[in-house]
Amino acid sequence: MRQFFHTNYLFTILSQIYENFVTTQTFRRKYIYNIFYPPTYNIPKKGNMKRITFIFLMSILFFATGQAQNKKEIRFEKEFQKTLALVNSDQFTMKFYIATPTVQTLFTPPGAGANIDINPQNCYLSINDSLVTTQLPYFGRATWTSNSHLDSISFNTVLFSRTVKIYQDGKKKAIAYQITVRTNQNICYLNLDIQYDGTCYLYFSDRNRVPISYVGQIFPRDTTMQKRYRPSPKQQ
Template sequence: MKKIIWICMIGGLLSTIASPVNAQKRVARFEKEFQKTLALVNSDQFTVKFYIATPTVQTLFTPPGAGANIDINPQACYLSMNDSLVTSKLPYFGRAAWTSKSQLDSISINNVLFSRTVKIYQDGKKQAIAYQITVRTGEDIYYLNMDIQYDGTCYLYFSDRKRAPISYVGQITKRD
């Protein structure tokens, strides 16, 4: 009986010691991944491939998962930064597309960016990046607000003067 009590006490002691160690390792891993993602964003040499589109309804931004999510092909939906040149092909789904799920329009950009803002913020226990760019074309101004998580997951909120806002979910990678 005494052996069982000693084994339980030792097991309890080891679990309380191991828990903070695991937490520290997890925090260190999050920080390492965040620094890698931040370096990629600051290099302005990256591509984001999107795999989910979420048309908005009445609010300015629809958080991913809160609307009618549409699965899209990441090879056909991307945003690429090459220093100050922004290139993108984003499928746009309007209100009529919600019933048929067919692509109505696409947004293509191949212009120099007008403005760029990068801010680091705390997202719970992890850090994230708020990346905002504005691109002017001859006929329109595009506003692209991206939340980039520590692991490279990106949430893009796209708006312009002609369309209802739409959001995309994707993953940031190094430019090919």
């Protein structure tokens, strides 16, 4: 009986010593060891650092590209609104500097055929409310030179009809401007594509001539155009 008591007492003492040892080791490992040997499992490896840097730089690049794209679209919209306001005012002049005489002008982009340089000061289309004033050189064939035009397109009359539509040209807006004019038992069709920056493409056709196209620019109406206008011999 006495031997059992001593054995049980010895076991209890050994258990307390073991618990104190485990507690001490845990304390050392959890607090003291971490002070001198901080954990490194939160530090990214070298390969991960390169990947993070690459992702960060690409994010900056995409952000800068998006900002530049937004600024460009805003600039396009501002220029288009200025052009649209000028068209809606019905007080503008289009001065043309390129003529493209070709039978297939309606199927060929303006300026893509046999181009002829013309003087924009003498080649224009002016809109004053419903009054249309036009002075344009006419070339019957694409092979003719600028000095060989047979006649000119010139009239000063009230338009018969007008249609204005806005359409999307890629990321930019443009205006389809169509007018019809009757002169001397003839009907003239003027189809205009007005770009956001004011660049104009005129497709002209009537009953007596093969089509011809012009390239020019839109401006606020010049009042001197009306004074310089002289009707063609057919209109006199």
